[in-house]
Amino acid sequence: MSQTQERPAAGATLPTAAASTDTLTLGVVGLGYVGLPTAVAFVAGGGRVIGYDVSEPRRTAIAHGEVDLLPRDLDRLAGLQGDDRFVVTGDADRLAEADAIIVCVPTPVDHHLTPDLTALSSACQAVVERARPGQLLVLTSTTYVGTTRDLLDGPLRARGLEPGVDVFVAFSPERIDPANVDFPVEATPRVVGGLTPACTRRAAEVLRRTAPLVHQVSSPEAAEMAKLHENTFRAVNIAYVNEVADVCQRLGLDVTEVIGAAATKPYGFMRFTPGPGVGGHCIPCDPHYLLWQLRADRTEAPVVDATMRAIAARPGRIVQRARDVLAEAGTALAGARVLVFGVSYKPGVADIRESPALEIIDRLRRSGAEVSYADPYVKAISSDVIAVDDGVLISTDQPWRRAWDLVIAHTLHPGEDTHWLAHAGLVLDATYQLPAGVGTRV
Ligand SMILES: NC(=O)c1ccc[n+]([C@@H]2O[C@H](COP(=O)([O-])OP(=O)(O)OC[C@H]3O[C@@H](n4cnc5c(N)ncnc54)[C@H](O)[C@@H]3O)[C@@H](O)[C@H]2O)c1
Missing domain, CATH: 3.40.50.720 (NAD(P)-binding Rossmann-like Domain)
Structure with a gap:
């Protein structure tokens, strides 16, 4: 040594x-x-x-x-x-x-x-x-x-x-x-x-x-808190930018245009992008370690608390928007054929731990939709992580060959072909990354 x-x-x-x-x-x-x-x-x-x-x-x-x-x-x-x-x-x-x-x-x-x-x-x-x-x-x-x-x-x-x-x-x-x-x-x-x-x-x-x-x-405590601060910082900003996306949607504005404009400020601004929620083993979990510890101490952290409530509510918001866009097209969610496109929690990984897609699929199914998913990184989702009648959901190959009442774009993996989404009918873009004119933003 x-x-x-x-x-x-x-x-x-x-x-x-x-x-x-x-x-x-x-x-x-x-x-x-x-x-x-x-x-x-x-x-x-x-x-x-x-x-x-x-x-x-x-x-x-x-x-x-x-x-x-x-x-x-x-x-x-x-x-x-x-x-x-x-x-x-x-x-x-x-x-x-x-x-x-x-x-x-x-x-x-x-x-x-x-x-x-x-x-x-x-x-x-x-x-x-x-x-x-x-x-x-x-x-x-x-x-x-x-x-x-x-x-x-x-x-x-x-x-x-x-x-x-x-x-x-x-x-x-x-x-x-x-x-x-x-x-x-x-x-x-x-x-x-x-x-x-x-x-x-x-x-x-x-x-x-x-x-x-x-x-x-x-001290170890300073290092432990530094990590909680890093990830809670991300959580707060993600919850906030999702809220900005919802506000822009209500005001008839394109949130990506608004964020792009704000990001031209060379100081005091950091770009975060909205999405279907957060997943993986960090952002959805780490701030709860802080909140749990503070509860024992009877100490409040209202910003962190509100953040984690907003993050928990995000998949429900996506499903509500799915219901709305289907209704606007004259289709009920119950019985609709819905494809969730991409289910891992972020592009380029196979990790589905805490992925918002799991709750989205679960909520859609409970509402009576016929739900499929397509993800080249995630071949199957077992009933361990999502309640499925036949025990496992299998990724749909070549989803462009089938007709869907609604496609929810959840995760876009690197190099993945998304051109077909322009002709897929009703598309709800929870990634905020599809080209302008393709799909409806959440
Ligand atoms: N995944 C990330 O992006 C990421 C990033 C930064 C920090 N972290 C943190 O790092 C830690 C590990 O996360 P991860 O994503 O690598 O987890 P993981 O689930 O991918 O891997 C953990 C491994 O530990 C093994 N394991 C469980 N209990 C064990 C034990 N008692 N003895 C030996 N092995 C055991 C499991 O079998 C598993 O292979 C977590 O605290 C996480 O919050 C994760």
């Missing part, structure tokens, strides 16, 4: 590390959308990885390269099969081989929008039980403020391991943006806050092997 260096002040940003010559073994706990690209980037940077994931199907999918990654990372993964620098295992005891461990397991919310800390608690317990002197433990899952202290600091001390002396502990939030080729792991700066200055320093040394910049803060 590399020698420690002078401790930069909190708030300092470290430059890109030169390629490291010593081989550091990184344990990655959770090989999902975050953990897997992090792991392959680390090996590409000269390290060795012990990837631990509890899911056997996930480990098998990784072994077969059947995973949702950037093309560059898929190539890297293919090149690592059989390479002992990249071990994928279901045996947590192998984490003892690691010099440093990062934990990146899911932190979803349940049906009551309460944080579900099951995976994070069990992952931290597995890591704490096997922690050995000298190891660095970095929590990266998005979570409430104080998690690092609750799930790592306390339990490690109970084992007789003092953070900053025997082991090193930090929080460094993940910022991966799946399918974003402009910002892979190596192009995205990181924030890190350790339990002690030595913890921060040690974590920054490891993280800058893959990150271009490492910004140090004074």
Whole structure:
């Protein structure tokens, strides 16, 4: 392991590390959308990885390269099969081989929008039980403020391991943006806050092997809150721009023209675009970690609260507009043949977690519509995530060959042919990205 260096002040940003010559073994706990690209980037940077994931199907999918990654990372993964620098295992005891461990397991919310800390608690317990002197433990899952202290600091001390002396502990939030080729792991700066200055320093040394910049803060709590702030900021702006879209629709204005005009201001404005709602494991969930924590403290956050209510209401708004445009055309929603075009939560990924399309499909079906969907990235939707009579919904091939009473454009994947939508009859554009004259905006 590399020698420690002078401790930069909190708030300092470290430059890109030169390629490291010593081989550091990184344990990655959770090989999902975050953990897997992090792991392959680390090996590409000269390290060795012990990837631990509890899911056997996930480990098998990784072994077969059947995973949702950037093309560059898929190539890297293919090149690592059989390479002992990249071990994928279901045996947590192998984490003892690691010099440093990062934990990146899911932190979803349940049906009551309460944080579900099951995976994070069990992952931290597995890591704490096997922690050995000298190891660095970095929590990266998005979570409430104080998690690092609750799930790592306390339990490690109970084992007789003092953070900053025997082991090193930090929080460094993940910022991966799946399918974003402009910002892979190596192009995205990181924030890190350790339990002690030595913890921060040690974590920054490891993280800058893959990150271009490492910004140090004074505590894990500051790093935890920075992540919640980043994603709540996005949530607030998305909810607001959806509201602007609704206002423009009422006023007979083209919202994309209005946004384009506002975006010519070179300062003090950031472009957000309206859509059918938010999905994935971040924006629909993370602000609830903050709200949940504040509720216990009897502290109100009315802007965040209103934001999450607006976000939750968005799929219902899309269905109401579907009902309206069908009614204007003289067709009832009940019995109408409706195609939802694109169901993943964002373009270029197969991830349907929290996708607004799921609620839209569910609401349409409950209203009596005959609903189909088409998405080249999502071959089937099982009854686990949406109640379906026959247990599974299958993506419709060549949707342009069938007649629909209404097509709802939900997600437009890169390179996808959308020309046929100009001749598809009634189209409701929830993406706000179809060319002018194609479809009706939500
Ligand atoms: N997906 C994103 O775009 C993104 C971006 C930034 C941050 N995050 C955050 O990163 C964290 C991970 O998200 P993700 O999207 O990678 O999740 P994911 O569901 O894609 O992957 C998590 C993996 O962890 C495994 N796992 C679950 N419990 C485990 C345990 N106890 N031990 C070992 N492995 C376990 C699962 O089998 C799964 O393969 C979350 O906190 C999320 O909020 C996600």
